[in-house]
Amino acid sequence: MTRRDAALFLLLAATWGSAFAVTRVGLDDLPPTLFAALRFDLAALVMLPLALALGRRVRPRSSADWAYVLLGGLLTVGLHHALLFAGQLYVASAVAAVLLGLIPVVTPALERLAGTDEAVGALDVAGVLVGFAGVVVIANPDPARVVESARGAALVFGSALAFAAGAVLTDRTDPGLDALGAQPAMYAVGAVALHAATLVVPGETLAAAAFTPSALGAIAYMALVAGVGGFTLYFVLLRRLGPFSMGLLEYVIPPFAALTGWYYLDERLGATAVLGFALVLVGFAVVKRGRLLAAVGARPDTAK
Template identity: 30%
Template sequence: MSWKNHLRGDLLLLLTALIWGSAFVAQKVGMDHMGPFMYTGIRFALGALVLTPLILYFGSLRPPSAAGQKSPSILLAGLLSGTILFVASILQQVGIIYTTAGKAGFITGLYVVIVPLIGCLWGFRPGAGAGVGAVLAVTGLYLLTITDGLTISLGDSLVLACAFMYALHVLAIGWMAPRMDVLRLAALQFWVCAGLSLLVGLALEELTWNMVRSAAVPILYGGVLSVGVAFTLQVVAQKRSPPTHAAVILSLETVFAVFAGMIILGEALSPRGWAGCALMLAGMLAAQLDSVYPVKKVLVDRIRRLFKQTH
């Protein structure tokens, strides 16, 4: 693949990270006008509506590797992934009411570190990068969120729980996506998440046309751009970029979340907070080193070469 194709893929991934990072601002502003369940439900319904014509246009995107395999039911898969997505999204949406958009972006991004750690339960042995990444991320999380008396705010704790749920979602999608049509799975999980959110919202929250009109921009950004367009950009871009390479670029979502919060909402971080963000970003990147760069093998090879040179 030519360097131009790689560059196009990287630019699309960078745009995706920018949209996702800025969406934290839209989510926070949306809470000024309506409840978290209603906002989440309308947002994901719009995302599903954006994906529907793409499914009709592209047809089936079932991976060739799935041919001849006994695949799980896409309805069950969509119900499972959509339910996990619903819990993760609501935890994030409620948490963002009580914390800043920038902090929410960084804490949510911890799922990159949590995924290989949860993978241990399935017999996956994370390498050195995951271990180093976990230490850096936890240290950064402490600096960013823990205050006097070793307390963590309600908003930060809810978003941290959201990061664990997103990690479960990544693992579930990682198992299901190679076995079925990815666009149909995505749209189905969006509809499940939207349906659950709207059902709870109708029971617990008020919704009027004035609320929807006042929150129109955050809803459109969070639904059409963040859910529908950004997901599609990611799928298109990852045809040109390796998954691990793509993950590194998408990690910049957390950085964009901080800067969007500063520029649009006037949020500010203390020097301690900036140090925490830097450590967390380093931890997210380190957690991917084992797949981007074979750390253990390289270290062994270098030690062997050094040994030969000295003897």
């Protein structure tokens, strides 16, 4: 990883970490799936003229282009955010960010299921189970709100699975579109899928939304900063660094999410969430022990 890539990596972590607190603000006035849909409506409208002005090709032509756009739009944009926004109705910003730490644990398992990595062994299964145990600890259901706590954890975990699947499957494509040129179509696909979901999910109508200044500000921030800026960075770095390295992003985001949640929303990250995050880290280390050991043993002039 070059210094430039490292700087962009940290910038992306800060951008997406702050987005958790902004999402909580928006959810005070907007239904979650509609909130996500409106975010990507605006992101697509802004990204299209920007990509054209920069001379990027934005129209998918080949089957690889369409696979890249559809998989990214449906999984990384649509399903991931529908589940994540819904889950944040029940869990704090930092807890949601910590739960997404499972992405680096499940990504290797999905890579192997997709046939892009070595076979799964007993130790790999143990690592994944340790990571799942971390989710249970992080959820830490309140006896008075056991159903709500479990529901929030399950929704955010589902969003982690969707994101990991999107990373693995888009990485297997070989599109002619670059990351910037693909964004308008990818956002549009995600927005259409999210709007379709609002038709079948109860309480997701425009009548249920209150377009207050804070809600409009949340939509703008999530669309332009976390959306256009963040996702452009993500897909550029994904092509440069691959799913494994980008999965590590989820271990850098929680401190930024905790800080912004504490500063703006007076949220606290409890001891159980820290313990659960530690279990997720252990699970990741077990699953990716070979690559981690190789990285530790690499000479400074050859390690990337």
